[in-house]
Amino acid sequence: MENELNLFARRAGFNTALRHFKTVNGIVGDIEEGWNLADVVNESLEDGGIQRFQVRSILSALLVEKFGYHFQSHNLKSNVEDVDAVCQTLKEWQNIHIVLTFFNPQAGMFVINPKQKESWGPALPLLRHELIVVYTGAVDLSLKKESLAAASADFLTLLYGGKVRGRKEYREGSRRPVEAPQGRTPQSAPVAQTPSGPTPAPMKPKPASEGGPRRITPRYAVNVTNELFHNGNVESWKRVIESYRTKYPDLDVLIWYENERINDINALFKWGKVKHGTPIMFSVAGGNIRDVSKLQRYLFEGASPRFEVFLRGGVGRVLDLF
Template structure:
């Protein structure tokens, strides 16, 4: 007798399966919008919205089955702790989407966007003789040969080799070319562009759940806002507390000024406002006892949160 669906007989099991299906569906949307599934999965793991056991099923159903990424597995030849060169090189490969799955000695599976150095820092070290699976997709058209070449070139980078990447790894159409403007009569000048429409969000409150909003919380907020501004340079975040606009966020660091249970407010202004829900979520974490997670990652670099 067929028993495939017996596990869905309880409400808890059904809801668990449903949440996974939602995660898979959102991952499909992420890939279709040119996002990287590793970044998506790691965001869900950080928010405890995804269990580590879901990583491989999600990767298998989305990038292997639906989108038909090429993949190859390798054994790590030696302990590896330097990843900046890998991220710097692969970030230039704009014609490819890449995902790395690393099987750590403790049994954990790590999903990595090799173009994102913060993604590598989650692993910190690749251990000798451990399994790594590299997935690759050429974004312009079907080209399995190029995908396999990209996988092998990436593994050479991981091994510390110098590489000469195929020029087709880079989407030439995405490169901005500056042309010398031809001389035109003064009367042929284009009309002045219309002024941009500035929108502004409502005020969003972020409740402080740490014992105090101390220096660590301030530094976490600064890194979060820095990351947001790097992603959306045309948008402005306005921070308010006690009915006053906070122009220098460091001024919030005064022992006892912002206490547990107080709310700090923010608004975002600009023409095309995006990423507000994520910003609110990260600011809430930055105002909590879990603020240290933002200080440990990407030391000396802008965090890739958005």
């Protein structure tokens, strides 16, 4: 117990913990009013009220410990790209709050209110084999654990395109959930105040990895125009991506081939399957995503007979492309 309190021994640690406790206390009020925690968290991330490293502890402390949500972890059996039917069905579940977390190995954790289509946008597509956690709770706090577990299982069925039998306890309760923020600021979000003293110096912007929403772009196609995507094309792609990541270290470039994630670009050459006219897909993950069209143009050149332009320069030299 003594070691667990070492954080509070210094002023910086004590103040950090105190700010976190105040933020969590404000979020408690939002949930008690009927807000979905995913909406509150994402709103606070955008406003700078919380940072990304706080999110996991907030989910655990509030949904699991305080409000007793049922939770279920699950590795996706297939990619999930279309959620229109899911949103439509869940809007009828007026007595159920669902919070979904999706863990992308490059972009990090996304917190989703699955009843709101716009909440899905930054995370889609959900990738096969990746981890999700489904939290289900009752709006009027009266449902039994068995019903919450059934709602979690039914949600997974919907996620894979299946049909579920509508349950009365999902639809009816003594309270109604508050939908996504519209014209009202959650209690946990910071409120702007007019300074009474001298104008403070502008704050240094935080890196995208520390706060703010992260998202994944759609997949963009790059057609191979060389006779074969050989070792020279592979090396040119590696140098283009290295240049992009040097310019934007908080962004990741994801490569896809035949709907499978490619972790090692060299595998595209080793397989010997990527021939003329075959598309290779890529997407970018991160916060403030930039220069995607320029990246696509350079990757297209790298997949063409003109790839050698990217191989010039000394060994270990990073190209200045962006």
